[in-house]
Amino acid sequence: MAYVGKYYDKSDYRVYCLVGDGESAEGSIWEALHFASFYRLDNLCVVFDINRLGQSQPTALQHDIATYEKRVDAFGFHAITADGHDIPELIKAFHDASQVKGKPTAILAKTYKGKNFPGVEDKENWHGKPLGANSSSTLEYLRTLAKKERKDLNLSISEPAGSVPTVNIANIKLSSPPEYKPDDSVATRLAYGTALAKLARSNARVIALDGDTKNSTFADKIKQVSADNYIECFIAEQNLVGVAMGAACRDRTVAFVSTFAAFFTRAFDQIRMGAISQTNVNFVGSHCGISIGEDGPSQMGLEDIALFRTVPGATVFYPSDAVSCERAVELAANTKGICYIRTSRPNTSILYKNSEVFEVGKAKVVKHSADDKVLIVGGGVTLHEAVSASKLLAAKGVHARVLDPFTIKPLDAAGIIRNAKEAGHKIVTVEDHYPEGGLGEAVLSAVASEKNIVVKKLAVKEIARSGPPAALLDMFGISASAIVKAVEELLR
Ligand SMILES: Cc1ncc(C[n+]2csc(CCOP(=O)(O)OP(=O)(O)O)c2C)c(N)n1
Missing domain, CATH: 3.40.50.970 (Thiamin diphosphate (ThDP)-binding fold, Pyr/PP domains)
Incomplete structure (x- = not known):
C-alpha cells in the first residue's frame, strides 16, 4: 500500500502497520522491512507493540527495546522509542515519523499487555481468555476511565489532506489479439x-x-x-x-x-x-x-x-x-x-485459432469423432501428449476424444460428463502434477455422482529427477506412449 501511495498514486497519504512483538519472530516481517527500506517508503510507519508477552509465554526479547532498535536500524528504518501508553508521547512520535524523509519509520512502543486491568496486567496466561472472576473489577476500571476527562490532551483531528487519482481498472482488454501462426x-x-x-x-x-x-x-x-x-x-x-x-x-x-x-x-x-x-x-x-x-x-x-x-x-x-x-x-x-x-x-x-473465444469454466474439445471410445483430459504439456496419443491410437483403429479443461476450477463438469458419455463412458486424465489434488482428482469429483463412468489417472507418482523433458515424461508415465498404454488397459 505504501509503495502504491509513493510511486503510483504519488499522493501524500501515509500507511500505518501494527506489528505484535511475538509476531515479529516471523521471517516475513523482516522481508517486509527490507522491502520498505530498499524502496525508501518514507510514507510508511510501522508500530511495534512490544508488550513482552506472546500467546503461551514471554517473547524471546521481552522488553529489550534496545535490541529491537538495533535491528530496525540495521534494516534501514528510522527508529523511535516510545511509551506505548503515553498518548502525547505517541502523538509526537507519529509527528516525528511524518517528517522523516528517505526511509520508513518504526515506532518501538513499550507496552504492558492488559495495562491497568486488575490482576491481568503483564501476567502470563491471559492471551485470548475471558476475564472470568476479573470481569467486574475490569469493567469498573473501564467505567472510571470513560468518565475521566482527558484535559491533558488536545486532540483535534483534521480531515485527511491530499488527493488520490481516480483509477478505472474495469474491463481491461489485450491491446491486440493473439497473433500466432499455426505452426508456431x-x-x-x-x-x-x-x-x-x-x-x-x-x-x-x-x-x-x-x-x-x-x-x-x-x-x-x-x-x-x-x-x-x-x-x-x-x-x-x-x-x-x-x-x-x-x-x-x-x-x-x-x-x-x-x-x-x-x-x-x-x-x-x-x-x-x-x-x-x-x-x-x-x-x-x-x-x-x-x-x-x-x-x-x-x-x-x-x-x-x-x-x-x-x-x-x-x-x-x-x-x-x-x-x-x-x-x-x-x-x-x-x-x-x-x-x-x-x-x-x-x-x-498452437492449438487454437487467434480468434478463439475462451470462458472461465468452459472446456474445449480439441479432437473428436463419432467413434470415440475414450475421453482423454490433459492440461499444458500433457494435453499435447494426449493429442499425440490419440494419433497413435487412431493408427491402431482406436478413436479417442481429447479435452482441454482450460480452467481446473471451476471445472466444466457438464462438458466433461457429456463428452465422457459420448466417448464410451471412459476417461483417462493425464497431468504433470502429483496425483493428489490435481486435474485427475478434479475430474473424479466432477463425475463422482455419475453411474458407469470410469476414470483412470496418470500423474507423477514419485519424486522426480533431472533429465531431458521427453525422457522424464516417459519415465514418470505421463507421455503419449503412457497414455496409449492406459487407454488400451481401460478398453481391454
Ligand atoms: C502465523 C501464526 N502463528 C501463530 C498464531 C497463534 N497466535 C495468535 S496470537 C499469538 C501471540 C502473538 O503475540 P504478539 O504478536 O506479541 O501479539 P499480542 O501479544 O499483542 O497479542 C499467537 C502465537 C497465529 N495467529 N498466527
Whole structure:
C-alpha cells in the first residue's frame, strides 16, 4: 500500500502497520522491512507493540527495546522509542515519523499487555481468555476511565489532506489479439509475458511483481511498456505475495504476481489470508511439473494445482497453448477473487485459432469423432501428449476424444460428463502434477455422482529427477506412449 501511495498514486497519504512483538519472530516481517527500506517508503510507519508477552509465554526479547532498535536500524528504518501508553508521547512520535524523509519509520512502543486491568496486567496466561472472576473489577476500571476527562490532551483531528487519482481498472482488454501462426511453437510462460505487456498497454494500472525470476516467468515483458509497472521483490516470496495484495487492495492496481509454481508453496499462508481479505491478486506459476527437465525436482511445481484449488473462490487456469494463455491472462485481469495461471516451460504447438473465444469454466474439445471410445483430459504439456496419443491410437483403429479443461476450477463438469458419455463412458486424465489434488482428482469429483463412468489417472507418482523433458515424461508415465498404454488397459 505504501509503495502504491509513493510511486503510483504519488499522493501524500501515509500507511500505518501494527506489528505484535511475538509476531515479529516471523521471517516475513523482516522481508517486509527490507522491502520498505530498499524502496525508501518514507510514507510508511510501522508500530511495534512490544508488550513482552506472546500467546503461551514471554517473547524471546521481552522488553529489550534496545535490541529491537538495533535491528530496525540495521534494516534501514528510522527508529523511535516510545511509551506505548503515553498518548502525547505517541502523538509526537507519529509527528516525528511524518517528517522523516528517505526511509520508513518504526515506532518501538513499550507496552504492558492488559495495562491497568486488575490482576491481568503483564501476567502470563491471559492471551485470548475471558476475564472470568476479573470481569467486574475490569469493567469498573473501564467505567472510571470513560468518565475521566482527558484535559491533558488536545486532540483535534483534521480531515485527511491530499488527493488520490481516480483509477478505472474495469474491463481491461489485450491491446491486440493473439497473433500466432499455426505452426508456431511457443511456451505458455512466454505468452503470459506477451499478454501482460498487452494489458499494461491498455491500462497503466496493470502491474507485475516477481521474486527474481522475471526473465524465466517472462514478467519482465511488462518493462517493455514501462519499467515503472514492474516491482522487483527479490527472493522473498511471502513478502512478494504480501506486496501484491497491498498493491491490489482498494482497487488501486491490477496485480500479477509470478514466480516458479513451486515457490508459491512458501507463501501459502499469505495466499489463504489473501482469500480471507478478498484480494483480487492474480498469481502466475511458471515451470510447472517435470517438463522443466534438467533444473531438477527442487524447481518443479507438482503440487500447485492442489494448493490453489483449495483456496475458496479461486479461479485456476491451466492454458495449453499461447492463444489460450493470452486469453487466460485477460480473463484473470477481469475476474474477482484470487486467480491462478499455471504456465509451462517448454515450447508447445498452437492449438487454437487467434480468434478463439475462451470462458472461465468452459472446456474445449480439441479432437473428436463419432467413434470415440475414450475421453482423454490433459492440461499444458500433457494435453499435447494426449493429442499425440490419440494419433497413435487412431493408427491402431482406436478413436479417442481429447479435452482441454482450460480452467481446473471451476471445472466444466457438464462438458466433461457429456463428452465422457459420448466417448464410451471412459476417461483417462493425464497431468504433470502429483496425483493428489490435481486435474485427475478434479475430474473424479466432477463425475463422482455419475453411474458407469470410469476414470483412470496418470500423474507423477514419485519424486522426480533431472533429465531431458521427453525422457522424464516417459519415465514418470505421463507421455503419449503412457497414455496409449492406459487407454488400451481401460478398453481391454
Ligand atoms: C502465523 C501464526 N502463528 C501463530 C498464531 C497463534 N497466535 C495468535 S496470537 C499469538 C501471540 C502473538 O503475540 P504478539 O504478536 O506479541 O501479539 P499480542 O501479544 O499483542 O497479542 C499467537 C502465537 C497465529 N495467529 N498466527
